[in-house]
Amino acid sequence: MPLARTPVFHARVGIMPLKFFLKLYARLAGLTALVVLLCVLLFTAINTVRSQFWHERFPEPLMRWLATAPAPVQQYHWLTSTVDLRVGAPSRFNLSPVALERLGYGQVVGIESDVGYRVLVTGLAGEVLQLRLSEPYRDVSETIGMIFRWHLDSASVGDRLNVAAQMARSLNVEVYPLDDADLLPDPDVLDQVAERGLAFYTDDSDGCGRVIVQLADGELYRIDMPPAFNAWAWPVVLLLVLVLGGVLAVALFLALREVDSNLRTVESVAVRIARGEMGARVQTGEGTLVTRLASSFNGMAEHIQRLVQVQREMIHAVSHELRTPVARIRFGVQMIEDCQDQAALQKQLDGIDGDIQELDELIDEILTYARLEQGGPVFSLQENSVTDIVRQVVSEQQMVRPELDIEGNIDEISERWALSDIEPRYLHRAIQNLVGNAGRYAAGKVLVSCHFDEDNCRIDVEDDGPGIPEEDWEKVFTAFARLDDSRTRTSGGYGLGLSIVRRILYWHGGHAFVSRSDTLGGAKFSLVWPRKKPVDSIV
Secondary structure, eight states, X not given: OOOOOOSSSOOOOSOOOHHHHHHHHHHHHHHHHHHHHHHHHHHHHHHHHHXXXXXXXSSHHHHHHHHHSSSHHHHTTTHHHHSOOEEEXXXXXXXXXXXXXXXXXXXXXXXXXXXXXXXXXXXXXXOEEEEEESSHHHHHXXXXXXXXXXXXXXXXXXXXXXXXXXXXXXXTOEEEEOOSGGXXXXXXXXXXXXXXXXXXXXXXXXXXXXXXXXXXXXXEEEXXXXXXXXXXXXXXXXXXXXXXXXXXXXXXXXXXXXXXXXXXXXXXXXXXXXXXXXXXXXXXXXXXXXXXHHHHHHHHHHHHHHHHHHHHHHHHHHXXXXXXXXXXXXXXXHHXXXXXXXXXXXXXXXXXXXXXXXXXXHHHHHHHHHHHHTTOOOOOOEEEEHHHHXXXXXXXXXXXXXXXXXXXXXXHHHHHTOEEEEXXXXXXXXXXXXXXXXXXXXXXXXXXXXXXXXXXEEEEEEESSXXXXXXXXXXXXXXXXXXXXXXXXXXXXXXXXXXXXXXXXXXXXXXXXXXXXXTTSSEEEEEEEXXXXXXXXXX
């Protein structure tokens, strides 16, 4: 019979199962990819709309200024070469119906092209004005600077500030005369002003564009432009943070809902068990967070069910087993009153003493069995010689039963692997129970054999008695069980010895079973357990 492995002394190390780890990792990776993809799509979509809006709203004051001019191409003729200022009928500009409709409503229309943006607006006479901006922010800023310079050069010195203020309101900019040396920009910017008459630069303090223009008489003015387009404006960042937080919150909610559902399942089964449904179990699925919890819970439930069943069996069996010796004691006490001589009195007292001894042995058997069934003793496995224990048991039983030939068979190979991780006292009890049981039914001989190797230990106890029918091989290990043939209560015992043996082997991580002896012809009881406990075992 193969060795039965049990989890009693071989607890799993607290490591997350690989399948669950991979499943969790895949979910987190998928969630991360989803969040990144969602943020990228949202960022792109929002900034596409924002960019289009900005490229139309930023040049709008300039386009309105040009649209209200009587003859912008003639008045600002230099814009033809710088920003390709054109004026013509709508059909000249190859516009879409939507763009034409928007122009009809008086809106400024920005159209992205291969070299930048085309910005269009409808003039006073219904004509369309167009500017081509390769770098919209810089081109619009320099164009506004050139218009300022033209108008300020045309105004008288005393009227320049009023003209500048009126133009600043119309063009949505701020204008300052540079009459303070502290307001002057870097020398590189001044060199550009000296060369071209104006210069565009970006102020590091706020990131806004600045245009310095030099009038014909050398006077300098600074034009402060509105902020440039910022893809990472705080509303966009806030929206992305809210989306990220929302996705994570939903993911966390779904994960916690799954965990809560699994825990509620365990809770419902626990409630059912508390109500008396001892067969209730948690359905364990693979790769879930509570798989091990469910498995452990089911193991606990099975153990509790077994304990309850054992308790019921013990209550029933103990009441039956105690009734006979108690009745004999009561009868013996009554007989003492009628005893006429010392011999009769001594006979009754000896009988009562024997019954009390029987009760003491029965209580010891019951307590040992109950202790092993209800979680077992505190096993302190230690390396010890099994062959020494076998020899000790054989010697003890030979003294108790001198009429039998009790022989120990230990070969050299088994002697070499005699050291095993065991609990000596309980293993001694198990071997003793088997040898004592065999001695009660043997006709004349009991053979105890050891078969040890590097991995396992096996002890066989054989007798030359009547043996056990194959259909009863499992029944003999049931508590308080007795067979109906030659192995009856007339031979002694209470039906607990073999149950105790099996439980002791269970706590050693092994198994006890019975078969037929090929050597002696009677019963053959075998104990098999791992010679060495695993490194991660619980002591």
